[in-house]
Amino acid sequence: MSESIDIVYEALGRYIDGLCGSTYIGTARGMVVLYRGAEIHHLTPLKEPLPFLNLFYRKGTVEIVGVWREEKSEAFFLRAAAADVRLFEDERTISIITYPRTGDMQERGMLIITLHANMGMAKTLKSIIQEETRFIKKEEVVISSRVSI
Numbered sequence: 001m002s003e004s005i006d007i008v009y010e011a012l013g014r015y016i017d018g019l020c021g022s023t024y025i026g027t028a029r030g031m032v033v034l035y036r037g038a039e040i041h042h043l044t045p046l047k048e049p050l051p052f053l054n055l056f057y058r059k060g061t062v063e064i065v066g067v068w069r070e071e072k073s074e075a076f077f078l079r080a081a082a083a084d085v086r087l088f089e090d091e092r093t094i095s096i097i098t099y100p101r102t103g104d105m106q107e108r109g110m111l112i113i114t115l116h117a118n119m120g121m122a123k124t125l126k127s128i129i130q131e132e133t134r135f136i137k138k139e140e141v142v143i144s145s146r147v148s149i
Contacts (some may be wrong), residue, residue, distance in 0.1 A: 007145040008067060011075030015054060015065045022056035022063060025124055028094070028117035029053070030066075032076055034147060036109030041147040043076050043111075044068070053115060057082070057128050064096075064113060074145040078111065082129050089122040096125070100142045111142070 029050040032043040044051050044066060051068035053076075062085055064078045078098070086097040096113040115121070 007143055008073045008075040010143060011065055011067055011077045011145075014063070014077050014079075015067065019056075022058040025055035025057055025062075025128070026117065026121045027052050027054045028115040028121060030113060030115040030117075032064075032066075032078075032111060032113050032144075034100075034109050034111050034144075039109075041144075043144040043146050044074075045070055050116070053113070055115075055121070055125070062096075062125070062128065075143070076145070077141065077143045078113070079141040082131075085125075085129055087122065087125055087129060089119065091119075092116060094122045094125065 030044070030053040031046050031050055032053075033046075034041040034043055044053075045068065051066045053064050053066040056063040056065075058079075060082055061079050062082050065076065067073070067075045078100075080098045080100075084098055088095040088097070094115040094117050096111075096115070098111050098113075100108050100111055
């Protein structure tokens, strides 16, 4: 099997694990972009229709997982400490910003997840982030079929 397919299966496994062992927050169409140095990596498609991204909460972490098919099956998964997530919103868009701890410090970069969702989801995410600052930061996980992180 190719590495890309392995990543899709890993993301699917984490999605199923999220359904079984996490609190479901919601689903929204969205995109994920990694800014690393002068490089910009699109970790999800940017053209319409955007893939569905599923959000979960688990013991101090926010998990975001998406699986889609354009020319081939692809996936994205993020687990970040809720305390490390920054949230910005306007009327129909939620932007989540986090700085992955994985990899070399010089190569970490910044992840921006843009969700097209209602403000109910933004309110839920805000309350999770505010409440969960007391948890010890967990190991962060970021996987992408498009870029090695």
